[in-house]
Amino acid sequence: MSIVLEVDGISKSFDGQAGAKAVLSDVSFHVKEGEFVSLIGPSGSGKTTLFHLIGGLAKPTGGDIRIHGRSTVGERGNIAYMPQQASLMPWLTVAANIELALDIAGIDRQDARSMAREWLERVGLKDGIAESYPNLLSGGMQQRVSFLRALLSPQPLMCLDEPFGALDALTRMQMQSWLLSLWEENRRTVLLVTHSIEEALLLSDRILVLSTAPAAVIREITVPFSRPRKDALWSNPDFNELKREIYDLLKPVR
Template identity: 65%
Template structure:
C-alpha cells in the first residue's frame, strides 16, 4: 500500500545543514496497522509532511498503491493531534468538506454517509451542532470518522490522542480498535505511547533521534480482535521492554 524508499531530508544548506531523516524506508501493507514510535526530534512530523506531500524529500521516493506521490498532496486521509474541525461548519459539515476536498462529487450521498456514521458512533444528535459544543474526546471521534470516510486508502494518524486525558485516551483506543477491526484500512500511526502502539498495531517501528532512521521492528503477536486486558499477557511486558530499550538506545526518552 504505502512504500517509503530511502527517504532523506535535510533542512538548511552547506555546513549548517541539519539532517532530520536519513535513508528511512518503511512500508504499510493493505489493511495493516503500523505504528511509528520515536523520541522527540526523530523527524516523525517531517516524515508525515513528506508522505502528505507538503514537503519534498532530499532523496528517496514515496508511493501509495504503486503510484509515485513524492511531493504530491491529496493522497492520504489525515487525523491530526488537534481535532482541527472548522468552527464555522457543523459536525456533519466538517466531514462532508473533507470528502469533497478528496474529490467526492455527490453532495447528497456524502451528507447521508456522514449522518449515518455519526449516528452509528452515537454522535447523531450533534450532526448539526457546531464543534465548540463537543468535548475533546467527541471532537477526536469526529476527526477520526472524517479520516475513515475519506476515499484515500491510507490513513495517517498523527498522535491522535496525545492531547486527551489518560482515561479518555484508553476509551478512545478501544473505540478506534472496535471500528477499525470492522472496517480495515491501511494505517500509519505516530505515537509517544508504547502501550498505545502495542494495543493498536500489527507492527511497531522504532525510530532513532536525529537523523531519524528505523532501529527496530516489532511484529505484534496478539490476535484480533484485541482483548482489553492485553497487559495480563506475558509477552506484553517483554515487548514493552524491548521497545523501551530501543528508544533508550535511540537517544533520549520518549
C-alpha cells in the same frame, strides 16, 4: 495483501545557520493493504516530518515515496490525515465538517450528506450531535469526529499523527478502544505516529522503532497478539516484555 505505501531510502535535511541539519536518514519501510503500522521514536526524531513527506507537503532530500506503486513525491491529496488536534472548522456543524471533507475528496454532496449522518449514528454520535458545533463537544468527541472524517475519505492510506496525545489518560484509553473496534470493522490501511508504547502495542500489526535524529528504522517488531484485541492484553506478560524491549530501544544513549 498488496502494498499500499512504500517509503524507499528517504532522507531529509533542513538548511540552517549552522549548515544543513539531517532529520531523516535512509528510512525505508512499507505498509500493506488493511495493515495497521505504528511509528514510534524519541521526541524530535522526525516522525511528523516523515508524515509531511508522505502527504506531499514537503519533498525529501533523497529517496522515493510510492502509493500503490506510483511515485507521489511532492504530490498532495493521496492520504487521509488526522492531526494531533481535531482541527474542526468552528463555524460549521459536526455533520458539515465531515461533509466538507468528503466534498473536497470529490464525493457527490448528497452522498456526502447521507454518509456523514449515517456514520455519526453508527459511531455513537447522535442525539442532535450532527447539528452541534465543535465547541460544544468534549475533546474525545471532537477526536471521534476527526477520525470519522479521515475514515470516510476515499484515499487509500490513513495517517494518524498522535491523534490522542492531547487527551487525558482515561479519555485516551477509551478512544484507543473505540478506534480499535471501529478499525476492526473496516480494516483501513493505517500509519500511526505515537509516543505511547502501550498504544502502539494495543493497536498495531507492526511497530517501526526510529532512532534519534537523523532518524533511521532501528527495529521492526511484528506484534504477536491475535485480533480482536481485548483490554486484558494490558496485563499479558508478553505485552509487558515487548513494552520493556521497545522502551530499552528508545532510551537515550549515555
